[in-house]
Amino acid sequence: MNKHLTIVLVTLAAMISTSSMAGLPTHDSQDRALPSLAPMLKNVNPAVVNIATYSTQQALNPLLNDPFFQRFFDLPSPEQQPQQRPQKRKQSAGSGVIIDAKKGIVITNYHVIKGAEEVEVSLVDGRTYKASITGVDPELDVAVLTINAKNLMALTIGDSSQLQVGDFVVAIGNPFGLGQTVTTGIVSALERTGLGIEGYENFIQTDASINPGNSGGALVNLHGELIGINTAIIAPSGGNVGIGFAIPMNMVDASMKQIIKSGKVSRGQIGVSIQDITPDLRKAFDLKNGQQGVLVSGVTQGSPAEKAGLKEGDVIMAINQRPTLSAGQLRSQIAILKIGDEVLVNVMRDDKPKEFKVKIAEPLLSAAANGALHNLLEGATFESNTKGGGVLVSKLEPNSPASFSGLRQGDVIVGANRIQVNTLQEFQKALQRDPNKVLLHISRGGGSFYLVIR
Numbered sequence: 001m002n003k004h005l006t007i008v009l010v011t012l013a014a015m016i017s018t019s020s021m022a023g024l025p026t027h028d029s030q031d032r033a034l035p036s037l038a039p040m041l042k043n044v045n046p047a048v049v050n051i052a053t054y055s056t057q058q059a060l061n062p063l064l065n066d067p068f069f070q071r072f073f074d075l076p077s078p079e080q081q082p083q084q085r086p087q088k089r090k091q092s093a094g095s096g097v098i099i100d101a102k103k104g105i106v107i108t109n110y111h112v113i114k115g116a117e118e119v120e121v122s123l124v125d126g127r128t129y130k131a132s133i134t135g136v137d138p139e140l141d142v143a144v145l146t147i148n149a150k151n152l153m154a155l156t157i158g159d160s161s162q163l164q165v166g167d168f169v170v171a172i173g174n175p176f177g178l179g180q181t182v183t184t185g186i187v188s189a190l191e192r193t194g195l196g197i198e199g200y201e202n203f204i205q206t207d208a209s210i211n212p213g214n215s216g217g218a219l220v221n222l223h224g225e226l227i228g229i230n231t232a233i234i235a236p237s238g239g240n241v242g243i244g245f246a247i248p249m250n251m252v253d254a255s256m257k258q259i260i261k262s263g264k265v266s267r268g269q270i271g272v273s274i275q276d277i278t279p280d281l282r283k284a285f286d287l288k289n290g291q292q293g294v295l296v297s298g299v300t301q302g303s304p305a306e307k308a309g310l311k312e313g314d315v316i317m318a319i320n321q322r323p324t325l326s327a328g329q330l331r332s333q334i335a336i337l338k339i340g341d342e343v344l345v346n347v348m349r350d351d352k353p354k355e356f357k358v359k360i361a362e363p364l365l366s367a368a369a370n371g372a373l374h375n376l377l378e379g380a381t382f383e384s385n386t387k388g389g390g391v392l393v394s395k396l397e398p399n400s401p402a403s404f405s406g407l408r409q410g411d412v413i414v415g416a417n418r419i420q421v422n423t424l425q426e427f428q429k430a431l432q433r434d435p436n437k438v439l440l441h442i443s444r445g446g447g448s449f450y451l452v453i454r
Helices: 003-019 038-047 067-072 249-262 279-284 304-308 327-335 365-369 424-431
Strands: 025-027 033-035 048-057 087-100 105-108 118-122 128-137 142-146 168-173 181-192 203-206 218-220 226-233 244-248 272-276 294-299 315-319 342-349 352-359 380-384 391-396 412-416 438-444 447-453
Touching: 038 048, 038 168, 038 218, 048 105, 087 168, 087 226, 105 249, 128 249, 142 249, 168 203, 168 226, 203 226, 226 249, 244 249, 249 327, 272 327, 294 304, 294 327, 304 352, 315 327, 380 424, 412 424
Parallel strands: none
Antiparallel strands: 025 033, 048 087, 048 118, 087 105, 105 142, 118 128, 128 142, 168 181, 168 218, 181 203, 203 244, 218 226, 226 244, 272 294, 294 315, 315 342, 342 352, 380 391, 391 412, 412 438, 438 447
16 A cells, blocks of 8 residues: 555544544454444433333224124124223334433423323333323424433433534434444435425434434434434335434424423414525526525515515525525524524525514414414414415314314405404404304405304
8 A cells, every 4th residue: 555645544543533533442352442432322322211102092803893894794883892991002112312310301202102191211221210291392293201210311412503414423212122222324414304204394314224213312423412313214115225314403402491491382483484496486586596595475564574674585595694595494493593582684685685683473373273363263373464465274284173164275364253354463353252153254266255163
């Protein structure tokens, strides 16, 4: 081998050893130093737990509920059948991470404990504890659990915003119920959005193997700092293919703090409708070739964005000096901020850069979504109609009271209880006139009609 090349390789190996793996060398049988993750993992592994859930199931053959099957074999109806005692079934659901050793706080994915009647946390040393659910954030797929245990070890939370593509990472969890397993890889990509996995997406992509059962487990850097919560994989063949995703710890931490403080998560908004810049939109708005950012398609009347001076057609380039490349990323950037925070928004308007300070405001949609506007409209989410007057039905939850009311997503409500409405505030005030029924004047498909909901 070329002498100079040998020197370069030795120097590079030394740099890696002293920077990325400082304090991690071990020795082989001939006392030769070798890099190893073992010393770091001795401090990390005890903080990663296995999570099992219990749910009650009625042990009945589904064929017994089929009317044709009952009539053909002259069987009694379900009401006449002898009732079998429900059984609690245990399932090894996933993994979790201890965040606070003194308070016994454990972080995992919401989908790991969704629908569970009981949650059980098992430590690597064999101890098992019943966990209480402190709170959940389904939109981010985060759940906070609490266990009453002593002598726990917790992970240090790292700054996920400092990650770079190519950084080494380690995934720890309980894949396929095998027990604690460690895999290594690198950060393959950052700020992945548009996957349709969660409401707020800004994933770390990694090729460290993440498999079923790893959900809720830890993604750590070489210093043993927690920088992500493993949550999903792309698995066309049913197994790992080297494309896994973790929720950045900065997003998890912001959600977790709200849950611990109040038991729920309240996300603010600035009052803009946004969309990704497509080639057609780039031409229509005379944007430069390669122009990146997020297009503002609407600004809500009376919103913080309107008060700050944002306008339709603006291209949002950055939030708090961090580049914004997609609508999903922008939503995630706003989601980690607290209501009342002031955010710096950099936009491009008419080929000129502008800067605005916008205050994060209380979301008007949350009250509408959970039925606080009116119990008969529970399951419907409303927002101001940026393309004209009225209130837009932006979302209908399946099997909710609102979904059976006759409303459709995309309807524009221009009147409620015989009062014209142009804003969410006016809509809310009009609904208070009658707690037992709602009269809505709806615009749909170029026509209008009245709808009574009782």
